[in-house]
Amino acid sequence: MKSQSKLKSKKPNKPDRRPALRKPPVLSLNARRELAEALLHRLAEANPNPRCELYYKTPFQLLVSVVLSAQATDKSVNACMKPLYEAGFEPDTVIAMGSDGLLKKIRTIGLAPTKAKNVFKLSEIIIDKFGGKIPRTREDLESLPGVGRKTANVILGEIYREPVLAVDTHVFRVSARLGLQRETTPEKAELELLKVIPPRLLPDGHHWFILHGRYTCKAQAPDCTRCILRDLCPSVREEKEKEKK
């Protein structure tokens, strides 16, 4: 679910002349709880039914797409997988294709050889150990090849609606800019965010932060001017104040 891609244009980057984002202050736990509530309510009002942007029709297909999306964009995964999913794609389909057959279909996705092997192996395990069903516990999910904590959280939230938070690059960056966490790894950030985001705003909080990061609070060019969180955000650019001088 890589969001931030390399610039495709070969033109040299223009220097960013906009003012830098502010550095968020250190906030107390209570202040972060209040802020998280206000931010997520604002995002929820704007998008009451946030959706995963990976295309899928079954839990197994979502699992495969999340595994394939590591270090790749959702768009590239959807482009390869949507036709396969439309035609029916379950663990026995993968076994019939074989690892090499799957690799031919997903060549345009980053790290395709390793991912094809992982999807083949996890399909075998899902058939042999889990009766063809996607496991429901974190431990069982993380026992599958290519499935780490973030992928397990996506499945637990999206399929089983558990109050979990998958922290990808967008959630990590956006939550830091919003002053909700100051951690150094996604895993630590997840634990910190779970202290401040009410369970009733999960698992959708994951989608709200991802979508906000993908389309507004982008890594290289956060669009503070049009951001619906700008009055709540401690990192907002100081453009107005500078313009007055």
Ligand code: SF4
């Ligand atoms: S885009 Fe919005 S959330 Fe991101 S830094 Fe600017 S004001 Fe804050």
